Amino acid sequence: xxxxxxxxxTLSVQEGDSAVIKCTYSDSASNYFPWYKQELGKRxxxxxxxxxxxxxxxxxxxxxTLNKTAKHFSLHITETQPEDxxxxxxxxxxxxxxxxxxxxxxxxxxxx
Amino acid sequence: xxxxxxxxxxxxTEKGKDVELRCDPISGHTALYWYRQSLGQGLEFLIYFQxxxxxxxxxxxxxxxxxxxxGGSVSTLTIQRTQQEDxxxxxxxxxxxxxxxxxGSGTQLSVL
Numbered sequence: 593x594x595x596x597x598x599x600x601x602t603l604s605v606q607e608g609d610s611a612v613i614k615c616t617y618s619d620s621a622s623n624y625f626p627w628y629k630q631e632l633g634k635r636x637x638x639x640x641x642x643x644x645x646x647x648x649x650x651x652x653x654x655x656x657t658l659n660k661t662a663k664h665f666s667l668h669i670t671e672t673q674p675e676d677x678x679x680x681x682x683x684x685x686x687x688x689x690x691x692x693x694x695x696x697x698x699x700x701x702x703x704x
Numbered sequence: 705x706x707x708x709x710x711x712x713x714x715x716x717t718e719k720g721k722d723v724e725l726r727c728d729p730i731s732g733h734t735a736l737y738w739y740r741q742s743l744g745q746g747l748e749f750l751i752y753f754q755x756x757x758x759x760x761x762x763x764x765x766x767x768x769x770x771x772x773x774x775g776g777s778v779s780t781l782t783i784q785r786t787q788q789e790d791x792x793x794x795x796x797x798x799x800x801x802x803x804x805x806x807x808g809s810g811t812q813l814s815v816l
Contacts, residue, residue, distance in 0.1 A: 624803060626803070628805075635795065635810065636805075687802075691802070692799075694747045695746075697747070
Protein backbone atom coordinates (compact mmCIF):
# COMPACT_ATOMS: atom_id res chain seq x y z
CA UNK A 593 0.00 0.00 0.00
CA UNK A 594 0.86 3.68 -0.08
CA UNK A 595 3.48 5.04 2.32
CA UNK A 596 3.87 8.77 2.95
CA UNK A 597 6.94 10.20 4.69
CA UNK A 598 6.92 13.79 5.99
CA UNK A 599 9.84 16.02 7.01
CA UNK A 600 10.73 17.74 9.22
CA UNK A 601 8.78 16.56 12.25
CA THR A 602 9.18 19.97 13.89
CA LEU A 603 9.92 23.36 12.38
CA SER A 604 10.54 26.63 14.17
CA VAL A 605 10.58 29.85 12.14
CA GLN A 606 10.68 33.54 12.87
CA GLU A 607 7.53 35.49 12.12
CA GLY A 608 7.69 36.78 8.56
CA ASP A 609 10.02 34.04 7.34
CA SER A 610 8.98 31.17 5.07
CA ALA A 611 8.29 27.58 6.10
CA VAL A 612 8.64 24.54 3.86
CA ILE A 613 7.40 21.03 4.61
CA LYS A 614 8.25 18.11 2.34
CA CYS A 615 6.53 14.80 1.74
CA THR A 616 7.43 11.77 -0.32
CA TYR A 617 5.08 9.01 -1.40
CA SER A 618 5.68 5.47 -2.59
CA ASP A 619 2.82 4.64 -4.99
CA SER A 620 3.38 6.17 -8.43
CA ALA A 621 -0.35 5.76 -9.11
CA SER A 622 -1.23 8.35 -6.45
CA ASN A 623 -2.68 11.47 -8.00
CA TYR A 624 -4.31 13.49 -5.23
CA PHE A 625 -2.30 15.29 -2.53
CA PRO A 626 -4.07 17.31 0.19
CA TRP A 627 -2.66 19.17 3.18
CA TYR A 628 -4.41 19.44 6.52
CA LYS A 629 -3.79 21.89 9.37
CA GLN A 630 -4.52 20.98 12.98
CA GLU A 631 -4.44 23.79 15.51
CA LEU A 632 -3.92 22.94 19.16
CA GLY A 633 -6.97 21.19 20.58
CA LYS A 634 -8.87 21.29 17.31
CA ARG A 635 -9.70 18.90 14.51
CA UNK A 636 -7.62 18.71 11.29
CA UNK A 637 -8.95 20.82 8.41
CA UNK A 638 -8.11 20.82 4.73
CA UNK A 639 -6.13 23.92 3.72
CA UNK A 640 -5.02 23.16 0.17
CA UNK A 641 -4.80 20.25 -2.24
CA UNK A 642 -3.23 19.47 -5.59
CA UNK A 643 -3.89 16.93 -8.29
CA UNK A 644 -1.27 15.29 -10.45
CA UNK A 645 -2.18 17.20 -13.59
CA UNK A 646 -0.63 20.40 -12.18
CA UNK A 647 2.76 21.14 -10.73
CA UNK A 648 1.91 24.03 -8.42
CA UNK A 649 -1.08 25.61 -6.74
CA UNK A 650 -1.28 28.78 -4.67
CA UNK A 651 -3.79 30.19 -2.23
CA UNK A 652 -2.71 33.50 -0.71
CA UNK A 653 0.31 32.78 1.50
CA UNK A 654 0.33 29.02 1.01
CA UNK A 655 1.42 27.03 -2.03
CA UNK A 656 1.94 23.40 -2.83
CA THR A 657 4.33 22.00 -5.43
CA LEU A 658 4.36 18.50 -6.87
CA ASN A 659 7.14 16.55 -8.57
CA LYS A 660 5.60 13.32 -9.89
CA THR A 661 8.86 12.02 -11.28
CA ALA A 662 10.54 12.20 -7.89
CA LYS A 663 7.32 11.35 -6.06
CA HIS A 664 7.45 14.26 -3.66
CA PHE A 665 5.36 17.30 -2.87
CA SER A 666 5.87 20.28 -0.62
CA LEU A 667 3.91 22.89 1.29
CA HIS A 668 5.26 26.43 1.29
CA ILE A 669 4.04 29.08 3.73
CA THR A 670 5.30 32.60 3.09
CA GLU A 671 5.30 35.57 5.46
CA THR A 672 4.51 33.32 8.40
CA GLN A 673 2.30 34.63 11.18
CA PRO A 674 1.71 33.34 14.73
CA GLU A 675 -1.64 31.88 13.65
CA ASP A 676 0.25 29.58 11.28
CA UNK A 677 1.53 27.71 14.34
CA UNK A 678 -0.06 24.25 14.12
CA UNK A 679 0.57 20.68 13.06
CA UNK A 680 0.45 20.14 9.31
CA UNK A 681 -0.27 16.77 7.70
CA UNK A 682 0.27 15.81 4.09
CA UNK A 683 -1.61 12.93 2.47
CA UNK A 684 -1.88 11.00 -0.78
CA UNK A 685 -4.43 8.84 -2.55
CA UNK A 686 -4.90 7.26 -5.97
CA UNK A 687 -8.28 8.63 -6.87
CA UNK A 688 -11.75 9.28 -5.63
CA UNK A 689 -12.93 6.28 -3.69
CA UNK A 690 -9.44 5.21 -2.62
CA UNK A 691 -8.04 5.40 0.88
CA UNK A 692 -6.19 8.57 1.87
CA UNK A 693 -2.82 7.92 3.54
CA UNK A 694 -1.38 10.57 5.87
CA UNK A 695 2.19 11.52 6.64
CA UNK A 696 3.42 11.71 10.22
CA UNK A 697 2.85 15.44 10.63
CA UNK A 698 5.02 18.53 11.10
CA UNK A 699 4.70 20.76 14.15
CA UNK A 700 5.28 24.35 13.04
CA UNK A 701 6.04 27.05 15.58
CA UNK A 702 6.13 30.65 14.45
CA UNK A 703 8.04 32.80 16.90
CA UNK A 704 6.98 36.45 17.18
CA UNK B 705 -26.37 17.76 11.00
CA UNK B 706 -23.83 20.20 9.72
CA UNK B 707 -20.76 18.13 10.36
CA UNK B 708 -19.32 14.88 11.66
CA UNK B 709 -20.57 14.17 15.16
CA UNK B 710 -18.77 12.00 17.69
CA UNK B 711 -19.94 10.81 21.07
CA UNK B 712 -19.09 10.83 23.82
CA UNK B 713 -16.69 13.77 23.72
CA UNK B 714 -14.94 12.41 26.79
CA UNK B 715 -14.86 8.92 28.24
CA UNK B 716 -13.14 7.81 31.42
CA THR B 717 -13.06 4.08 32.03
CA GLU B 718 -11.30 1.56 34.19
CA LYS B 719 -8.70 -0.80 32.84
CA GLY B 720 -10.33 -4.00 31.59
CA LYS B 721 -13.70 -2.44 30.75
CA ASP B 722 -15.15 -2.31 27.25
CA VAL B 723 -15.96 1.01 25.57
CA GLU B 724 -17.96 2.02 22.51
CA LEU B 725 -17.29 5.19 20.58
CA ARG B 726 -19.82 6.51 18.10
CA CYS B 727 -19.44 8.46 14.87
CA ASP B 728 -22.24 10.07 12.87
CA PRO B 729 -20.81 11.05 9.48
CA ILE B 730 -22.14 13.73 7.19
CA SER B 731 -25.23 12.42 5.41
CA GLY B 732 -24.39 10.87 2.05
CA HIS B 733 -20.67 10.48 2.72
CA THR B 734 -19.59 7.05 1.59
CA ALA B 735 -16.10 7.02 3.08
CA LEU B 736 -15.51 6.85 6.85
CA TYR B 737 -12.22 6.67 8.71
CA TRP B 738 -11.21 6.12 12.33
CA TYR B 739 -7.90 7.50 13.57
CA ARG B 740 -6.19 7.51 16.94
CA GLN B 741 -4.11 10.47 18.06
CA SER B 742 -2.01 10.43 21.20
CA LEU B 743 -0.98 13.73 22.75
CA GLY B 744 1.30 15.61 20.40
CA GLN B 745 1.46 12.73 17.95
CA GLY B 746 0.29 12.08 14.41
CA LEU B 747 -2.84 10.48 12.99
CA GLU B 748 -2.67 6.72 13.51
CA PHE B 749 -4.94 5.05 10.96
CA LEU B 750 -7.25 2.42 12.45
CA ILE B 751 -9.96 1.42 9.96
CA TYR B 752 -11.54 2.64 6.71
CA PHE B 753 -15.04 2.03 5.34
CA GLN B 754 -15.91 2.77 1.71
CA UNK B 755 -19.50 2.23 0.64
CA UNK B 756 -20.46 -1.42 0.66
CA UNK B 757 -16.89 -2.68 0.25
CA UNK B 758 -15.19 -4.77 2.91
CA UNK B 759 -13.54 -2.42 5.43
CA UNK B 760 -9.79 -1.91 5.50
CA UNK B 761 -8.91 -3.07 9.01
CA UNK B 762 -5.15 -3.01 8.51
CA UNK B 763 -4.60 -0.31 11.14
CA UNK B 764 -6.35 -1.95 14.08
CA UNK B 765 -3.61 -2.46 16.69
CA UNK B 766 -5.00 -5.66 18.23
CA UNK B 767 -8.00 -7.96 18.20
CA UNK B 768 -9.40 -5.95 21.13
CA UNK B 769 -10.35 -3.30 18.59
CA UNK B 770 -13.28 -3.66 16.20
CA UNK B 771 -15.57 -1.36 14.27
CA UNK B 772 -18.73 -1.57 12.29
CA UNK B 773 -20.75 0.73 10.12
CA UNK B 774 -24.45 0.08 10.00
CA GLY B 775 -26.48 0.97 6.94
CA GLY B 776 -23.58 2.84 5.44
CA SER B 777 -23.99 5.62 8.00
CA VAL B 778 -23.28 5.51 11.74
CA SER B 779 -20.10 3.78 12.85
CA THR B 780 -19.15 2.36 16.22
CA LEU B 781 -15.58 1.67 17.35
CA THR B 782 -15.41 -0.88 20.16
CA ILE B 783 -12.40 -1.43 22.38
CA GLN B 784 -12.59 -4.50 24.58
CA ARG B 785 -10.66 -5.01 27.80
CA THR B 786 -9.21 -1.49 27.65
CA GLN B 787 -5.57 -0.91 28.58
CA GLN B 788 -3.88 2.29 29.72
CA GLU B 789 -2.04 2.54 26.39
CA ASP B 790 -5.45 2.88 24.68
CA UNK B 791 -5.77 6.36 26.19
CA UNK B 792 -5.86 8.84 23.29
CA UNK B 793 -8.18 10.97 21.19
CA UNK B 794 -10.16 8.90 18.71
CA UNK B 795 -11.04 10.87 15.59
CA UNK B 796 -13.62 9.98 12.98
CA UNK B 797 -13.68 11.51 9.50
CA UNK B 798 -16.03 11.17 6.55
CA UNK B 799 -15.83 12.10 2.92
CA UNK B 800 -18.04 12.09 -0.15
CA UNK B 801 -15.31 11.08 -2.58
CA UNK B 802 -12.17 10.74 -0.45
CA UNK B 803 -10.95 14.14 -1.61
CA UNK B 804 -11.94 16.29 1.34
CA UNK B 805 -12.14 14.68 4.75
CA UNK B 806 -14.35 16.24 7.37
CA UNK B 807 -13.21 15.37 10.87
CA GLY B 808 -15.28 15.12 14.00
CA SER B 809 -14.14 16.76 17.22
CA GLY B 810 -13.02 13.42 18.61
CA THR B 811 -13.53 11.33 21.73
CA GLN B 812 -10.95 11.76 24.46
CA LEU B 813 -10.54 8.32 26.02
CA SER B 814 -8.85 7.98 29.38
CA VAL B 815 -8.20 4.52 30.79
CA LEU B 816 -7.36 4.55 34.48
